[in-house]
Amino acid sequence: MAVGRVAREAALLLAENGQDVDPAAAAAAGLLHDVGKSAGVGRELPGRAGGPPPGVCAHAWVSAEWLRQRGYAGKVTRPVMVHGLDSLSSDRFYPATWEEKVVVLSDKLVEDRFVGLSKRIDGLRRRHPEAADVIERSEPHLRQIEAEVARACGVTPEELGRHLASVLAVEVLSAGAGARGAEAAGVDRSARALYTGLAGPRLDVPGDTPDTGGA
Numbered sequence: 001m002a003v004g005r006v007a008r009e010a011a012l013l014l015a016e017n018g019q020d021v022d023p024a025a026a027a028a029a030g031l032l033h034d035v036g037k038s039a040g041v042g043r044e045l046p047g048r049a050g051g052p053p054p055g056v057c058a059h060a061w062v063s064a065e066w067l068r069q070r071g072y073a074g075k076v077t078r079p080v081m082v083h084g085l086d087s088l089s090s091d092r093f094y095p096a097t098w099e100e101k102v103v104v105l106s107d108k109l110v111e112d113r114f115v116g117l118s119k120r121i122d123g124l125r126r127r128h129p130e131a132a133d134v135i136e137r138s139e140p141h142l143r144q145i146e147a148e149v150a151r152a153c154g155v156t157p158e159e160l161g162r163h164l165a166s167v168l169a170v171e172v173l174s175a176g177a178g179a180r181g182a183e184a185a186g187v188d189r190s191a192r193a194l195y196t197g198l199a200g201p202r203l204d205v206p207g208d209t210p211d212t213g214g215a
């Protein structure tokens with residue numbers, strides 16, 4: 001939930017600064033980026049169509065494919081597909097649009113609350129020593145994307161971080177909040193209803209690059 005709210009806010013800031021970005025698409029993609037980790041979602045998908053291409057994390061591919069099959073537009077499915085660390089080392093799947101950049105960035109700024117890139121990356125290193133190489137390779141790209149978003153908004157990365165953190169300081173969507181809460185947060189209702197219906201224990205996707213921790 002938090003990643004969707006931060007992604008939406010970053011996209012709104014970019015839009016206010018004249019950038020061509022769709023905050024609703026960024027919010028939906030942020031909200032649903034890990035839907036493939038939810039129980040019962042797309043478990044059959046990795047074995048079909050050859051699975052994810054190189055440069056796409058398995059869970060990100062499952063999430064995006066599952067959403068694509070349900071009619072979500074590319075503006076939502078593509079940011080979901082390229083939000084994993086593997087895409088940051090890929091020419092073909094490197095986050096390119098503002099929606100893609102704010103979703104991957106927001107996912108790496110947030111754990112269960114806003115922690116910023118350094119703490120998030122430290123947490124990944126601690127929890128996933130087996131993925132040390134991909135985490136190491138990803139860090140400069142994440143800092144570059146953060147700097148790029150901040151520059152386009154006319155602020156420093158520190159100022160951007162403080163602003164995005166403030167979005168999560170006020171709890172708009174308390175547990176069990178209904179459509180009014182979702183509307184107040186600007187979250188697409190159908191996306192939130194979908195996610196709420198599927199929320200459950202996170203599952204590991206076979207062959208995945210771990211990047212869990214975002215909420």
Ligand SMILES: [Fe+2]
Pocket residue numbers: 033034059060083084211212
């Ligand atoms: Fe993820």
